[in-house]
Amino acid sequence: EWTFTILGFITPYVILFAWYYLSGQDLAHNWEMIRYNFVHDRATGFLNNYYLAFYAYLLLVILLASRKMLSKYQKLKIYIRKFYQLNFWIFAFVLIPFLVIYSRAIEMIYFLAIPVSYVLSYYFFNMRFRLAAEIIFGLLLAGYGVLLVFN
Structure with a gap:
């Protein structure tokens, strides 16, 4: 199983370097x-x-x-649990390269918006105290407004 994963990762580079070699390009420079x-x-x-x-x-x-x-995870419906798992893996697969790879870009944060918006919407929708939810959400919007004004 790991063999196919590694081969799948290496195959584009093999094809790329084969193209570089066949077209007569400098392999060292491209590497x-x-x-x-x-x-x-x-x-x-x-x-x-x-x-x-x-x-x-x-x-x-x-x-x-x-x-x-997570505290209410077992009480959720199956499709919501599966969707939460999918969002978790999207979050992990974007956040880990953002933290590990040195050539990261701020554009990778855009891909985090989908799982984060799902978790935050669940949180704000299911809060018992609406005033607390409105205050937390208002502070979030105010913080974003401060970013827009002072940057």
């Missing part, structure tokens, strides 16, 4: 370009204090929402 994409650290100047505070608050709300959803 350096590919390697550069995996190890080059892009500037993170866009992550100023406002962004860090907003993402810290968003992470706190996501953790609270995930905790609430």
Whole structure:
């Protein structure tokens, strides 16, 4: 099973280097370009204090929402559980490369929007105290507004 996974990962690179070789391109230069994409650290100047505070608050709300959803996980319907599992794996497969690969880009966060919006909507919809939900959501929107104004 792992053999097919590794072969599936390597096959595009074999085809790419075969194309480079057959077309007479410089393999060493092209290999350096590919390697550069995996190890080059892009500037993170866009992550100023406002962004860090907003993402810290968003992470706190996501953790609270995930905790609430996991506590009621066994009571959920089967299709909602499967959808939650799918969203969890989407979240994991996007977040892990974002944290591990050095050539990450802020655009990868867009793919996190689907599972995060699912968890947050479940959290806000199922909160007992509507006022608390409105305050938390209002702070989230206000934080985003601060980002738009001060950045």
